[in-house]
Amino acid sequence: MIGLGNLGRAAARVLLRGGHPTTVWNRSADKAADLVSAGATPAPTAADAFAASPLVVVALLDPSVVRDVLADVGDAARGRAVVNLTSGGPEDARAHADWAAEHGADYLHGAVYAVPQTLGTEDSSVSYSGSARVHEDWRAVLDLLGKGSFLGADAGRASAFDVAVLAGMYGMLGGFLHAAAMGRAAGIDAAELTPALVSWLTGLFPALHGFAGEIDRGDYTTEESGLDMNRAGLATILRAGESLGVAAPTLRPLKDLVDRQVAEGHGAASLARVVESFGGGA
Template identity: 40%
Template sequence: MSLAEQRTENDEQSAVSVIGLGQMGTRLAQAFLAAGYATTVWNRSPAKADALVAQGAVRAATAAAAVTAGPLVVVCLPDYATVHGVLGPVAAELRGRTLVNLTSGTPEEAADAADRAAGHGAAYLDGAAMSGTRLVGRPEALFVLSGSRAAFDTHQAVLRSLGNTVYLGADPALAPVYDTALFGLAWGALAGFYHSVALTRAAGVDPSAFAGVAAAHMQFVTSLMTEHARQAQEGSFPDDDGTVEVHRAAMEHLAHTGTAQGVGTEVPALFRSLLEQAAADGHGASGIASVIETIAKGARKD
């Protein structure tokens, strides 16, 4: 291959199309533009592309034009039904390209979308933006992706302009599994934080001052995640970090303190119910991570 041909191929590999220009889609396109990639954009409401065109994006007149503008097509739409509605009529144009679907949905929807893409000769990556819109384009923005490994490797440099892109595996359903699990993790942590802010504020503590101490404490909490994940993998729960009974007593103290301060006890009540069930399941003397088994047991009963 001549140098000129190689440059042409590199330029083509650097072209990306973004379909769907809501808050997230717009930030995706801006990140690609900021990284210097030729970016084509399309939205069902054409006016949403105006600001991006002013920033250097190319406006596609149709969805088909957006798909055929380059080898990488990134879709971010409200739901999978909308994705199929937009791409279905132009599916033949996807052949030989990579479709990256950053639309939130279920594992079943991701598997179905991957099958549809394969049926039209396209490589498929399902994904999720885990850090909201504010961090897109920065190294700390987390994106999880699963599906075609070859497609991920081919377009990794372009996708990396969005942030920390983590490849999870070949099963396209993995991305939505991680998406929902990490959402639950974030909300569990935030629920605890919100209760803590209410509790400390009632005692006259400035929320910003508390947040500084809480952020430092979270380093210890994240270290527990690593250790307790290992325990769950091995099915053994030593009491190094406290037993279920010890934590249940601490949760009683937290609930009592909240009541005394006049703040809601819904959050500690939830945690206390999990600890009580874990003790009833025979894990009272086990390490705190054995609560995982109680939660998993409940899921099997549904």
């Protein structure tokens, strides 16, 4: 186990509980103390940790730290199955896969959908991409961390899923905080507002599947509320917020994207057409 931050420590505990001899390494060696007490073997260097096991799990702060650590591993990586759980973008995962290939290792990238305290429980899942052989050979061990799914041979695909899902999550959280600010300015406690908001969002979630179909088809024809109507609704919300003294740093960019689509002549199209203003189309 390379890296003993919150995720790495949790992963090491899960592996130890599963009966697997586990060697641990961290740049700050003191973080290994309780794991060593629980049966883990400390390694003096990352290269020693790689040499200790055919399976190496990496969970570090960010991709730049992964690059720094791997730079010191060298030939110790040869023949190893490297599973990297470090969060990053798809280009980072592909670069790490290239490093592994150059050093005779097989690379599998994992995106963890769990907080560290739920790792290894039914509330934990991990998406993987990269080496199908690593995923198959080590599935029994990896499944201890959470329900696993394999997304394909492109090492960056699990990260692409991950950052896309997180973008949606943070967008939702930004919307919640904006709603709480507007409610507070109007004398409504967040605890009073939240049940109504959760109910509304829960009812809205099925519409996302419809939007997804429109985006994949590139057909935004709709008989329901189009961009013109949504533009007016957003303008109303922004005016109300201004009257309450509430800024809209998370919502105004969406209004700008809607305005752009309307200006380009798509006022009757579905709200899903805003995705075309983000760029990045295949």
